[in-house]
Amino acid sequence: MSTLKTQYHHGDLTKSLLESASLIIKEQGVESLSMRKLADTVGVSRTAPYHHFKDKNALLCALAEQGFYEQAKMLHSLRAQKNTAEEGFKKYVHAYLEYALQHNETYDLMYGRTLWKAGNPSDSLKAASKQTFKAWIDWVEELQEQNILPSNNTPLRIGQTTWASLHGLARLFIDGIYLDTEDLSDMVEQMIKNLCSASA
Amino acid sequence: MSTLKTQYHHGDLTKSLLESASLIIKEQGVESLSMRKLADTVGVSRTAPYHHFKDKNALLCALAEQGFYEQAKMLHSLRAQKNTAEEGFKKYVHAYLEYALQHNETYDLMYGRTLWKAGNPSDSLKAASKQTFKAWIDWVEELQEQNILPSNNTPLRIGQTTWASLHGLARLFIDGIYLDTEDLSDMVEQMIKNLCSASA
DNA sequence: AACCTATCTTGACAGTGTCAAAATTGCATG
DNA sequence: CATGCAATTTTGACACTGTCAAGATAGGTT
Numbered sequence: 001m002s003t004l005k006t007q008y009h010h011g012d013l014t015k016s017l018l019e020s021a022s023l024i025i026k027e028q029g030v031e032s033l034s035m036r037k038l039a040d041t042v043g044v045s046r047t048a049p050y051h052h053f054k055d056k057n058a059l060l061c062a063l064a065e066q067g068f069y070e071q072a073k074m075l076h077s078l079r080a081q082k083n084t085a086e087e088g089f090k091k092y093v094h095a096y097l098e099y100a101l102q103h104n105e106t107y108d109l110m111y112g113r114t115l116w117k118a119g120n121p122s123d124s125l126k127a128a129s130k131q132t133f134k135a136w137i138d139w140v141e142e143l144q145e146q147n148i149l150p151s152n153n154t155p156l157r158i159g160q161t162t163w164a165s166l167h168g169l170a171r172l173f174i175d176g177i178y179l180d181t182e183d184l185s186d187m188v189e190q191m192i193k194n195l196c197s198a199s200a
Numbered sequence: 201m202s203t204l205k206t207q208y209h210h211g212d213l214t215k216s217l218l219e220s221a222s223l224i225i226k227e228q229g230v231e232s233l234s235m236r237k238l239a240d241t242v243g244v245s246r247t248a249p250y251h252h253f254k255d256k257n258a259l260l261c262a263l264a265e266q267g268f269y270e271q272a273k274m275l276h277s278l279r280a281q282k283n284t285a286e287e288g289f290k291k292y293v294h295a296y297l298e299y300a301l302q303h304n305e306t307y308d309l310m311y312g313r314t315l316w317k318a319g320n321p322s323d324s325l326k327a328a329s330k331q332t333f334k335a336w337i338d339w340v341e342e343l344q345e346q347n348i349l350p351s352n353n354t355p356l357r358i359g360q361t362t363w364a365s366l367h368g369l370a371r372l373f374i375d376g377i378y379l380d381t382e383d384l385s386d387m388v389e390q391m392i393k394n395l396c397s398a399s400a
Numbered sequence: 401a402a403c404c405t406a407t408c409t410t411g412a413c414a415g416t417g418t419c420a421a422a423a424t425t426g427c428a429t430g
Numbered sequence: 431c432a433t434g435c436a437a438t439t440t441t442g443a444c445a446c447t448g449t450c451a452a453g454a455t456a457g458g459t460t
Contacts, residue, residue, distance in 0.1 A: 010439085031318045035417060045440050047418070052438095056417065113308070117376035118231045129377075150397070153390050160383070161369070161390045168368020169361070176317035177329075183360070190353050191361045197350070198397035213407085235448060245409045247449070252407095256448065402460085409454070416447065423440065430433075 014052045016042050022063060025105040030060070030114060057115070061122040064109035068128040071099060071110075075135065085146040086196075093166060093192055097184070100170035107174060111167060136163060150198030162195050214252045216242050222263060225305040230260070230314060257315070261322040264309035268328035271299060271310075275335065285346040286396075293366060293392055297384070300370035307374060311367060336363060350399040362395050 010016065020042050024033045035056050036046050053059040078092050100107045108114065110129070115121050121129075140162070141155040149158055169191055172178045220242050224233050235256050236246050253259040278292050300307045308314065310329070315321050321329075340362070341355040349358055369391055372378045 013438085029318060034415080036415085047441085048439055050418070108313070111375070111377060113312075113375040117374075118229060150394070152393060157386060157390045160372075160378075160387050161365075161394055164368040164372055164387070164391070165361075165365040165394070166368070168364040168366065168371065171368065171371055172360075172364055174317075175311070175313040177311060178360075186357060187360055187364070190357045191364070193352060194350070194361055194365070194394060198394055234446080236446085247410085248408055250449070404457105404459080406457085407455080409452100411450105411452085413450085414448095417445095419442105419444085421440100421442085423438100425438075426436095428433105428435085430431100 010042075010044060010048075013042070013044065013048065017049055017052060017059065018062060018066070021059060022066075022106070025063070025109075026103070030105050030108060035059075055120075057119045058122060060109055060115055060119065061125045063106060064115055065122075065125050065128050067103065067106040067110045068125075068132050070103075070106075072132055072135070074099060075132075079139075085143060086148050089143055089148055089196075090192055093195075094185075094188055096166050097170055097173075097188055101173055101181070101184075104174045107170065133159075133163075144199075147199050148196060150196075152198060165191060165195060213242070213244065213248065217249055217252060217259065218262060218266070221259060222266075222306070225263070225309075226303070230305050230308060235259075255320075257319045258322060260309055260315055260319065261325045263306060264315055265322075265325050265328050267303065267306040267310045268325075268332050270303075270306075272332055272335065274299060275332075279339075285343060286348050289343055289348055289396075290392055293395075294385075294388055296366055297370055297373075297388055301373055301381070301384070304374045307370065333359075333363075344399075347399050348396060350396075365391060365395060 017038065021033060021038055024038065024041070035049055039046050039049050042049075049059070053062065074095055075092070078088065078095060081088070081091075083091065115125065137155050137159040140149055140159040143149040144151045144155060144158065149162065151158075169187060173181065173184065217238065221233060221238055224238065224241070235249055239246050239249050242249075249259070253262065274295055275292065278288065278295060281288070281291075283291065315325065337355050337359040340349055340359040343349040344351045344355060344358065349362065351358075369387060373381065373384065
């Protein structure tokens with residue numbers, strides 16, 4: 001038994017790596033995160049990180065997973081507020097996009113091709129994402145009952161399409177296709193109208 | 201004056217490079233396209249491509265630009281068909297997603313972060329994209345007049361949000377987040393309902 | 401025939417991810 | 431307390447990447 005599992009040489013390399021990596025991608029983008037530079041900034045040799053993460057892919061998966069937990073926390077705190085169902089939904093949509101834009105690099109890892117297509121999403125990442133999605137679908141079902149989202153299809157379908165819409169909006173900004181963030185709130189408002197109108 | 205500008209050693213390297221690159225990304229993804237391997241498959245030395253494209257970035261920009269022209273062609277041929285406005289729109293939505301999924305790697309270059317955020321979109325790429333977008337907005341205006349798309353906002357806003365929705369749907373599949381393409385057509389149908397319902 | 405210039409090649413450099421083997425170090429046991 | 435074990439870190443190495451600089455080649459023009 002040990003009191004602190006990773007107090008050997010560095011302190012807590014795993015944690016340090018994640019924090020440093022998170023900072024680097026936030027400030028310089030995922031593509032300029034290299035295992036070697038990361039090791040260097042943490043003050044450790046090139047290959048040390050490989051004893052804490054199998055891969056660069058594994059490191060990125062861990063970052064993405066953190067993102068899902070953060071996002072879930074946000075969702076829960078929003079649902080805890082006493083809002084009308086409609087207000088709650090609107091606030092969530094705004095919050096979703098705010099999160100996406102503010103943590104754009106993490107968002108990209110969570111929902112981008114880096115991990116899901118080009119990479120190899122870890123089992124725990126898949127689990128985290130699935131859980132988030134399930135929570136969303138459950139809420140969609142409620143919102144349908146409350147006549148806020150359209151009921152012309154199953155919760156799954158409505159959940160998929162509305163999520164896709166938010167996701168698409170997020171990506172346009174995140175990926176640098178749209179740059180005037182001034183238009184954003186207007187676009188979000190219009191998107192909400194699009195999503196809700198079918199239930200009116 | 202020369203009859204064939206690039207008949208020197210290879211034939212038409214520029215064209216060969218684009219074709220080969222297009223094939224490689226289609227079959228193996230953008231991330232496994234390397235300038236060196238590309239040069240090799242075309243049968244030319246490592247740095248030969250650099251006399252035809254300043255950069256890897258420039259090569260990718262050219263590929264993306266081609267994509268925009270293809271997509272524009274598709275749009276025009278669809279508008280040439282004699283459809284009701286509504287049918288025309290529906291067909292376009294389906295066609296848009298079909299194109300995105302079939303040419304997923306090109307689509308990613310056209311609308312992804314590789315060029316627009318991490319990279320450096322060329323002027324002609326920007327122009328092509330802007331033109332495509334403008335054509336879309338013009339059409340949206342028509343569709344609003346024909347009461348197919350909602351009129352509760354400007355053509356620009358409606359164009360932005362509906363495009364974002366389609367884009368988001370496309371990305372979910374392209375990026376490997378959604379894998380059951382069986383659900384696709386259902387999701388597209390629902391998406392169309394979402395987009396159009398506000399005008400009913 | 402000579403030259404110019406577009407084209408292509410060879411050599412080189414800095415950077416990447418990551419494997420294998422060696423070195424270090426802290427903890428628990430004899 | 432010493433010894434050994436296992437977790438941790440390092441050094442060395444390899445194959446790969448993009449791309450610059452300098453030289454070779456060869457087609458068209460004068």
